[in-house]
Amino acid sequence: NAGVTQTPKFRVLKTGQSMTLLCAQDMNHEYMYWYRQDPGMGLRLIHYSVGEGTTAKGEVPDGYNVSRLKKQNFLLGLESAAPSQTSVYFCASSYSVRRESTDTQYFGPGTRLTVL
Amino acid sequence: AQTVTQSQPEMSVQEAETVTLSCTYDTSESDYYLFWYKQPPSRQMILVIRQEAYKQQNATENRFSVNFQKAAKSFSLKISDSQLGDAAMYFCAYRSGQGAQKLVFGQGTRLTINP
Numbered sequence: 001n002a003g004v005t006q007t008p009k010f011r012v013l014k015t016g017q018s019m020t021l022l023c024a025q026d027m028n029h030e031y032m033y034w035y036r037q038d039p040g041m042g043l044r045l046i047h048y049s050v051g052e053g054t055t056a057k058g059e060v061p062d063g064y065n066v067s068r069l070k071k072q073n074f075l076l077g078l079e080s081a082a083p084s085q086t087s088v089y090f091c092a093s094s095y096s097v098r099r100e101s102t103d104t105q106y107f108g109p110g111t112r113l114t115v116l
Numbered sequence: 117a118q119t120v121t122q123s124q125p126e127m128s129v130q131e132a133e134t135v136t137l138s139c140t141y142d143t144s145e146s147d148y149y150l151f152w153y154k155q156p157p158s159r160q161m162i163l164v165i166r167q168e169a170y171k172q173q174n175a176t177e178n179r180f181s182v183n184f185q186k187a188a189k190s191f192s193l194k195i196s197d198s199q200l201g202d203a204a205m206y207f208c209a210y211r212s213g214q215g216a217q218k219l220v221f222g223q224g225t226r227l228t229i230n231p
Binding site for chain 1: 120125158159160161163166209216217218219220221222223
């Protein structure tokens with residue numbers, strides 16, 4: 001049981017390049033989330049998904065797109081990277097139904113992205 | 117929109133002592149959850165403790181406990197018998213009890229443990 005995994009762990013891009021971050025979870029969670037963490041700040045929600053084939057915008061969605069083609073995967077895309085997107089990106093997942101002992105979000109290890 | 121505020125950017129405590137981290141939040145909802153997450157240098161987000169708003173009893177997890185003051189919208193974390201491994205960034209987070217379980221985080225408090 002690997003939990004939540006993220007690929008890649010590190011990446012350096014040039015302005016204008018594109019890339020996709022992959023998040024995978026093996027806990028059969030319905031909900032998945034993408035957050036970004038900037039220095040001195042807490043995590044902020046970019047996009048989230050409440051089920052396969054559905055996505056929704058979070059607090060800071062501009063410049064990102066997402067897709068949830070399979071229940072276990074949640075992809076975050078940057079079509080034209082900008083220096084302002086330099087950040088650490090975290091994926092998380094959770095059940096949709098309240099379960100007393102496991103009612104929380106499980107986080108991946110993060111991806112450090114630098115845009116030059 | 118809900119907001120979470122952590123007014124202490126940094127805190128330090130002597131090993132084996134007790135330290136309290138502060139958190140306040142703003143919401144008009146009555147059904148919600150509050151969390152404390154720990155983020156060590158490895159960057160991994162680790163759940164420390166959770167509190168359901170409908171429960172009056174303060175949550176405890178071993179050396180970690182909370183002081184949940186619903187009317188004051190305050191949710192502080194107390195760490196007893198501080199250990200070197202407790203050194204990390206600590207984030208307070210809010211989640212609505214309805215709909216998608218989106219987390220709203222505070223800015224974080226960096227906790228240093230002095231040996």
